[in-house]
Amino acid sequence: MYEQASHAMLNEILIQLKPEIGNFRLRHFYTRLGANFYSIHSLFRLLYGERADFKEQMVSLVETLALRYMERSPSLRKSDLARERDYDWFMSQKWVGMALYCDRFAGNLQGLKAKLPYLQDLGINMLHVMPMLDCPPDHADGGYAVRDFCKIDPRYGTVEDVEELAATLKKREMLLVLDVVVNHTSNEHEWAQKARAGEKKFQDYYFTFDDREIPDAFEQALPEIFPSTAPGNFTWDEAMGKWVMTVFNQYQWDLNYRNPAVLIEMMDIILFWANKGADILRLDAVAFLWKKIGGTCQNEREAHLLLQLMKDCCQVTAPGVLFIAEAIVAPGEIAKYFGEDAINAKECEIAYNATLMSLLWDAVATKNAKLLNLGIRNLPLKLERATWLNYVRCHDDIGLGFDDSDARLAGYDPVQHRRFLLDFFTGKFPDSPARGLPFGDNPRTGDARISGSLASLVGLEAAMASGDEAAIDAAINTILLLHCTLLSFGGIPLLYYGDAIGTLNNLEYLADPYQRDDNRWMNRSYFDWTKAEKRHVKGSVEQRIFSGLKKMIALRKETPAFADFDNRQLFAVDNPNLLLFSRSNPHNSRNIVLVACNFNNAPQSFSVSALKQFGLFRQDSMMDLCTGLLLTAENEMVVLPALSCCWLSD
Numbered sequence: 042m043y044e045q046a047s048h049a050m051l052n053e054i055l056i057q058l059k060p061e062i063g064n065f066r067l068r069h070f071y072t073r074l075g076a077n078f079y080s081i082h083s084l085f086r087l088l089y090g091e092r093a094d095f096k097e098q099m100v101s102l103v104e105t106l107a108l109r110y111m112e113r114s115p116s117l118r119k120s121d122l123a124r125e126r127d128y129d130w131f132m133s134q135k136w137v138g139m140a141l142y143c144d145r146f147a148g149n150l151q152g153l154k155a156k157l158p159y160l161q162d163l164g165i166n167m168l169h170v171m172p173m174l175d176c177p178p179d180h181a182d183g184g185y186a187v188r189d190f191c192k193i194d195p196r197y198g199t200v201e202d203v204e205e206l207a208a209t210l211k212k213r214e215m216l217l218v219l220d221v222v223v224n225h226t227s228n229e230h231e232w233a234q235k236a237r238a239g240e241k242k243f244q245d246y247y248f249t250f251d252d253r254e255i256p257d258a259f260e261q262a263l264p265e266i267f268p269s270t271a272p273g274n275f276t277w278d279e280a281m282g283k284w285v286m287t288v289f290n291q292y293q294w295d296l297n298y299r300n301p302a303v304l305i306e307m308m309d310i311i312l313f314w315a316n317k318g319a320d321i322l323r324l325d326a327v328a329f330l331w332k333k334i335g336g337t338c339q340n341e342r343e344a345h346l347l348l349q350l351m352k353d354c355c356q357v358t359a360p361g362v363l364f365i366a367e368a369i370v371a372p373g374e375i376a377k378y379f380g381e382d383a384i385n386a387k388e389c390e391i392a393y394n395a396t397l398m399s400l401l402w403d404a405v406a407t408k409n410a411k412l413l414n415l416g417i418r419n420l421p422l423k424l425e426r427a428t429w430l431n432y433v434r435c436h437d438d439i440g441l442g443f444d445d446s447d448a449r450l451a452g453y454d455p456v457q458h459r460r461f462l463l464d465f466f467t468g469k470f471p472d473s474p475a476r477g478l479p480f481g482d483n484p485r486t487g488d489a490r491i492s493g494s495l496a497s498l499v500g501l502e503a504a505m506a507s508g509d510e511a512a513i514d515a516a517i518n519t520i521l522l523l524h525c526t527l528l529s530f531g532g533i534p535l536l537y538y539g540d541a542i543g544t545l546n547n548l549e550y551l552a553d554p555y556q557r558d559d560n561r562w563m564n565r566s567y568f569d570w571t572k573a574e575k576r577h578v579k580g581s582v583e584q585r586i587f588s589g590l591k592k593m594i595a596l597r598k599e600t601p602a603f604a605d606f607d608n609r610q611l612f613a614v615d616n617p618n619l620l621l622f623s624r625s626n627p628h629n630s631r632n633i634v635l636v637a638c639n640f641n642n643a644p645q646s647f648s649v650s651a652l653k654q655f656g657l658f659r660q661d662s663m664m665d666l667c668t669g670l671l672l673t674a675e676n677e678m679v680v681l682p683a684l685s686c687c688w689l690s691d
Contacts, residue, residue, distance in 0.1 A: 047082035050096070051075070054103050062107045069118070070110045073357045074103070081357075084350040088343060089301045098301040102354070105305055109312035110358045117316065120211075121361035131321075131363060131390060132428050134603035137528070137594050138167035138218070140435055141538035143197050146568045150198035154206050157213065159573065163541055163587065164594030167533065168210060169218035169323065171436060173197045177229050179555050180292040183436065183565070184220070185325060186227040190310045200317060207318025216320040218365070221311050224326035225293040228278070228285075233294055237280040246303050247294045248286035248332060250275075256284050258334045263288070268483040270558050288329060288338070298330050298347055308354050315359035323365040324348075324389065327378065340374045348388040349380060364389035365430060369437075372396040372444050376421035387424070394429040394532060396420060399442045401433060401523055402491075404640040405499060406465040406475075410620040413640070415447040417620075418611055428605045429532030433523045434498075434540060438480040438490040438561055439466070456487075466491045466498055474500030474512060476546060478560045492560045494539065495520060497546040501582070505545075515642060517543070517582065518684035521589045522638060525667070525686030528597045529624060529636045531605045539566065541590050542573050542583040596666050596688065602626045602634045610655070614647045619681065621647065623655065631656065635663060635689040639681040646681070649674045663689035 051074070085102070089095055113121075124130055139160060147153040153170070160168065172184025175192040184194075193200055207217045226233060235243040250256055256275040263274045266289050275284045276291040286295040296303050311322060331343035348366070355362055366378035366389035375396065380388040400416040423429065441462055445455040464470040466477040477493030496502060499519040504512030520543070527534040550562030576587035597603050602624040612621040618641035626632035635657050639645045649658040657663065662673040666688040672679050681687065 044079045047079045050082060050099065051078050053096070054100050057100050058104055058107060062104065062111070065111050067107065067110065069122070070107060070357065073360060074106070077353045077357050081350065081353045084346050084353065085301070088298075088304075088346055088350070092301065094301075098305065102301075102305050102308065105309050106312070106354055106358045109309065109316060113316050113359060116211075117318070117359070117361070121359060124361035129426060129606075131533070132426075132605045134600060134605075135598045136167050136216070136533050137164055137597065138169055138216075138430070138533055138535040139163075139165045139538060140169040140171060140218075140432075140535055141568075142171045142436070142565060143173055145565060146538050149196065150193075150202035150206055154209055157209070157215070161213065161215075163536075163591050164598070165536070166214060167216040167218060167321075167535075169321075169535070170206075172220045172222065173203075174222075177227055177292070180227065180229075180290070181555075182290055182293060183561075185222050186225075186290065186293050187222050188227045188229045189231070190221075190226075191313055204317050207320075211318070217318060218321040218323055219314050219317075219319040220323045220325055221307070221314060222325045223296070223307055223311075224329045225287075225289060225295045228292045228294050230294075237278065239281075242302075244281070244283070245300050246297060246306075248297050249278075249281065249283040250285075251283055253284065255334070256286075259286070259332070259338070262334075262336055264337055265483065267481055268485070269481060286332065289326070295329070295332065297332075298343075299332075304347065304350070308351060311351065311355060312358050315355065315362045319362060321363045321365055321391070323367055324351075325367045327366050327389075328368040328370050328374075340368075340370055340377070345377060345380075345388060348378065352380075352387050352389070363391060365391040365393070367393060369393060369395045369440060369442065371442065372416070372419070373421060376423050379424045379427040382424065387426075390427050391430050391533065392423075392427070394420075394431045395440065395442055396444075397429070397530065398432055399440060401526065402439055402466070402498075403441075403443065403462060404620075405519060405523070406462050408641045409618045410638065410640050411617045412443060412447060412451040412453070413620055414611070414613070414617075415450050416443050417622075419444060419447055423607075425607065429530075430535050431527045431530055431532045432535040432537070433527060434495040434537045434564065435535070436537070436561070436565055438492050439477075439498075440490045460487075463489055463491065466493065468503075474503040474516070476500075476502045478563070480560055492563060494544055494546050494564045494566075495523075495537065496540070496543040499523075501543055502545045505582070513582065515684060517585050517589075520586055521593070522640070522684050522686045524590055525593055525688075526620070526636070526638050528593050529603055529634070529686075529688060530622075531603070531607075531609045531624065533605075534597075536590070537564075538568060541587050542569075542576055543586050544569065544572070593667060600624075600634060600666070600688070601628065602632055612652065612655075616645050616647050618645045619647055621652075623657065633657065633690070634666070636686065637679075637681055637689060638686045639683060642683050644680050644683055646678045648677050649679055650677045657689075659691070663691060666690055 147156045174187045175189040271290045276287040328339045331341040332338045400413045404413045448455040465473045466475040476497040479489040480492040482489045499516045501516035546563045547566030550556040556562045575581045575583035606627040608625045610623045620638040624634045662671045
């Protein structure tokens with residue numbers, strides 16, 4: 042968009058850029074800069090327009106974008122151009138992801154490269170490698186307390202190893218996802234060390250205070266993220282002689298994005314990893330980016346403005362790179378991280394669907410789909426050029442983040458129902474087969490979340506311990522049901538390493554003094570490659586889970602209706618145990634897949650009469666793509682097996 046004031050400033054900035062920038066061929070860079078500059082200038086002015094150094098900071102930002110573009114390799118620039126032409130490329134049904142820890146899965150980056158055939162055997166082609174950056178070994182928070190944003194922890198390898206992995210993945214038509222922790226740094230980061238040494242410039246990179254007056258004002262509305270292990274949101278730093286904001290852990294200092302220098306530094310880091318070959322960058326804790334007194338310091342408008350600015354800047358230098366918003370927030374807030382619209386206010390192309398995750402776990406515990414149906418129906422709309430990241434388990438705990446009004450409509454008291462779910466998944470509820478642990482207990486509010494591996498939470502651990510074959514079957518069927526739903530729901534399914542072979546809780550973390558107070562580590566175990574080999578043993582638990590997932594993943598990739606183009610229709614049925622929705626091929630409206638899920642441990646039936654008007658069960662039968670068997674309606678009723686998901690097609 043042409044606008045005189047911003048265009049005039051752009052001309053001034055280009056004159057002031059470093060001479061070496063002007064000597065470089067930057068045709069595509071200048072084209073993108075011109076196309077995005079009105080938005081960049083407007084957002085920067087909204088956030089920092091009152092500052093006396095506004096123009097100076099704008100020059101610094103544009104220089105950063107230009108210098109990183111100059112470093113970008115010809116192959117990555119070629120990829121950028123291809124993705125600009127095929128701008129919906131990431132919404133295809135062919136993408137299936139997995140998140141893993143490099144060291145726990147394969148030792149190091151070279152080992153990870155050697156283990157890619159395992160991932161490809163399963164059908165994985167999007168690899169999220171959890172944080173690998175340099176962190177203090179005793180206070181790493183699983184890689185999210187970064188000491189150096191441009192250095193790989195030597196245990197994993199080097200930056201060159203990351204580039205080599207990225208190049209190998211591209212040859213295999215696989216995507217690389219890396220993390221950038223944008224909300225905070227380790228208290229051992231160079232910026233924090235300089236702040237401790239008294240350098241005012243770097244103290245302004247954080248929120249630092251001489252006394253408790255302002256921290257106490259913040260605390261009146263701020264929730265506690267880890268109330269049992271890191272109570273409060275401010276920590277006294279003896280060396281600096283100041284209070285510093287530490288929302289997550291006392292060793293993680295929150296960055297102050299009211300300072301434009303912080304934004305520019307982080308933009309430089311984002312583009313650094315884009316240039317190392319990352320296809321997608323997961324921006325951690327984006328809901329927390331802007332802090333203001335009187336609120337929860339989550340989901341503030343300025344946080345969204347920052348993300349819009351980061352996206353516009355990335356599109357100038359590395360337009361082929363996507364952002365994932367790691368924002369585990371209320372259902373009504375999450376879709377905002379896609380942006381207000383796809384042209385003028387875009388943020389992240391991908392966002393975690395934490396609401397769907399919590400709703401699925403509710404269905405596992407209740408053995409019905411009442412809340413699941415309501416929650417899906419009320420999921421906020423996303424932008425057309427955006428997609429969900431759907432998951433059952435990840436490295437983190439399970440939060441029960443469904444909407445209270447949906448719970449009431451389902452007939453539950455929200456507080457009591459969350460207590461039931463917590464008791465169910467921690468094995469306290471009578472006859473519960475789950476073996477999880479409560480995480481983040483808050484004695485003041487009674488809130489807690491849930492830790493545990495997928496297999497242990499669905500009852501496989503208890504079933505194997507008792508030798509109950511029927512319970513083992515039910516646990517395996519539940520694992521397949523959950524993933525079958527994800528693979529067909531709409532979005533990118535994200536598996537978690539270990540889940541494809543039924544990995545159970547691991548309590549080795551209790552022996553580590555730096556991990557024993559964080560029970561999320563029982564779901565971050567070292568991958569058991571001996572157990573993985575059992576996936577080739579017919580009839581084993583590992584083979585039944587792995588082969589079931591592998592088949593569904595292959596079928597998903599062959600089914601155009603599963604591409605994510607807002608082509609899902611939810612059907613209301615009289616049976617509360619069932620979830621039914623259709624997916625339609627965006628290029629052939631007659632090509633429809635009916636996804637039918639039974640969350641009950643007994644067979645359940647539904648009527649097809651209302652479905653016929655949508656072109657379903659026209660011949661009173663449809664084929665289940667997963668089994669190749671026909672499901673036939675008798676007297677207009679179809680019966681679904683217990684704990685099953687069917688993909689039905691003509």
